[in-house]
Amino acid sequence: MTELKVRIVGHDLPGAECGEFREVHVAVQRKKDPEGLVRGDAAEAVWEFPVEVVRGRDGGVDFKGPHVQGRPGERFVYLTWGEVGEDGEFEMFRRAKIFLADLPGELVASGEAEGRVGLTDGAGMPLCAGVRPPGIVWG
Numbered sequence: 001m002t003e004l005k006v007r008i009v010g011h012d013l014p015g016a017e018c019g020e021f022r023e024v025h026v027a028v029q030r031k032k033d034p035e036g037l038v039r040g041d042a043a044e045a046v047w048e049f050p051v052e053v054v055r056g057r058d059g060g061v062d063f064k065g066p067h068v069q070g071r072p073g074e075r076f077v078y079l080t081w082g083e084v085g086e087d088g089e090f091e092m093f094r095r096a097k098i099f100l101a102d103l104p105g106e107l108v109a110s111g112e113a114e115g116r117v118g119l120t121d122g123a124g125m126p127l128c129a130g131v132r133p134p135g136i137v138w139g
Contacts, residue, residue, distance in 0.1 A: 030076035
């Protein structure tokens, strides 16, 4: 097992008000909870977290850790979007999946990977659904 330092840099955030949503925030999801909340009108959102790189059942690379979701061969990290109420509680309304299988092998081997991703979809709303290159650029 080795550790991979993952850094996700989000740019082009959609704003704190999107459609029917107010006080919009985005975070990386750790297990079932948002971590590192960033307001939707920030200039940039950055999350850094470790991912364990392990040998998969098929002998290939697999990923584990509290930020990692999904089945073997289909692992991903969620970016979770929600509204933050007056009580400070986060209520999720959509998520985007960042697929770890798309990480270039040389980045996994180096122990560090940075993904740059635009966080506004074509309709001006928070990015959701599966995000794969070229929607995210790994370097």
